[in-house]
Amino acid sequence: MAGKKRTLPRIAGLTGGSPDTKGDPSGALxxxxAIYSxxxxxxxxxxxxxxxWCSAQISGHRTLLWDLDAAGGSGFLYGLEPKGTKPAHDVFAKERAxxxxxxxxxxxxxxxLPAxxxxxAIDARLTEIGKRRRLAKLTRALGADYARVILDCPPVINELSAQIVRAADLVIVPLPPSPLSTRAFDLVVREIAGNTRRHPPILPVLSMLDMRRTLHREVREQHPGWPAVPYASALEQCAVQHRPVxxxxxxxxxxxxxxxxxxxIERKLAERRG
Structure with a gap:
């Protein structure tokens, strides 16, 4: 992967009010x-x-976490469950705001915004609706109230994933150090390049990195500029305690x-707008 020259899409580079009212105290655009693989x-x-959590607590952004995975993991990690019957489907059909x-x-x-x-069944519903930028329009509208909309995406290649890459300003791809992850990253690159003309940059991130393992050390050496999140018991506790690390x-x-x-991420968003 490291030896391939890519023109599409860009790989993101690295350089060194009342909290719950509308509007963002940070003043950010x-x-x-999208967190996608x-x-x-x-x-x-x-x-x-x-x-x-980092968006809200470090940058002071009013932040919406939108769970697009039917497993509802983001809601679980914050100790929340969806209310009502099948509300997520209604949002895409514009049957409920x-x-x-x-x-x-x-x-x-x-x-x-829970899943x-x-x-x-959202893929079939989106195909039925026939609006290729429905998710992009929804996130743009939500951007009037939230400085950052973070999408927890399911591991799929379908109409929903196509809409995700059209909506995203930046795609974060978690990659545990393994050959299968390298293949998955290549699939993400092709998915993004094939579904949007003005493609968002991608930021690959090594996840669950354990430098005690030979393969993990080798992958880290191959990609020294990629951000990395270590394997840690503290992250396992997020699901146990329903709290961010x-x-x-x-x-x-x-x-x-x-x-x-x-x-x-914040630097990359600033560079894109600059």
């Missing part, structure tokens, strides 16, 4: 950040949930890694 079990929900379904979390400036089982263990390597990753 809105942006949509075609491979499951890579840490997408952990990334999305913890980056939402997203604002009617958004829930406050226990943290200032972080709100959640439910109806998301399993920045709350559980603020001084831990995992918490510092997410803070550094968030800094890279």
């Amino acid at each position: 809105g942006a949509t950040i 075609v491979k499951g079990g890579v840490g997408k929900t952990t990334f999305a949930s913890n980056l939402a 997203p604002e009617k379904l958004i829930q406050k979390t226990g943290y200032s400036r972080i709100h959640l 439910d089982e109806s998301i399993r 920045g709350e559980i263990a603020p001084g831990s390597p995992a918490a510092r890694a997410f803070a550094n990753l968030w800094g890279a």
Whole structure:
């Protein structure tokens, strides 16, 4: 992968009010950040949930965490469950406004749009609707109230994934160090290049990195410029305690890694607008 020359899409480079009212105290322009991979079990929900916390608590952004995975992991990590019957499906069909379904979390400036089982049928519904930029229009509208919309995406290649890459300003791809992850990254690159003309940049991130393992050290040496999030028991506790790692263990390597990753994301968004 490292030896291939790519022209599409760009790989993101690295350089060194009342909290729950409308409007963003940081004054930032809105942006949509997708946490996406075609491979499951890579840490997408952990990334999305913890980056939402970083957005709100480090940058002071009013942040919406939108769970697009039927498993509902982001809601679970914040101790929330969807309300009502099949609400997520209604949002895409414009049968119910997203604002009617958004829930406050226990943290200032972080709100959640939860998933439910109806998301399993969303691909067919989007195809039926026939609007290729429905998700992009929804996130743009939400951007009037939220400086950052973070999408916790399912591991799929279908109409939903196509709409995700059209909506995103930046795509974060968690990659555990393994040959299968390298293949998954190549599939993500092709998916993005094939579904949008003005493609968003991609930021690959090594996840669950364990430098005690030979393969992990080798992959880290191959990609020294990529951000990395270590394998850590503190991250496992996020699901146990229903809290972000920045709350559980603020001084831990995992918490510092997410803070550094968030800094890279903010710089990349600023560069894109500049």
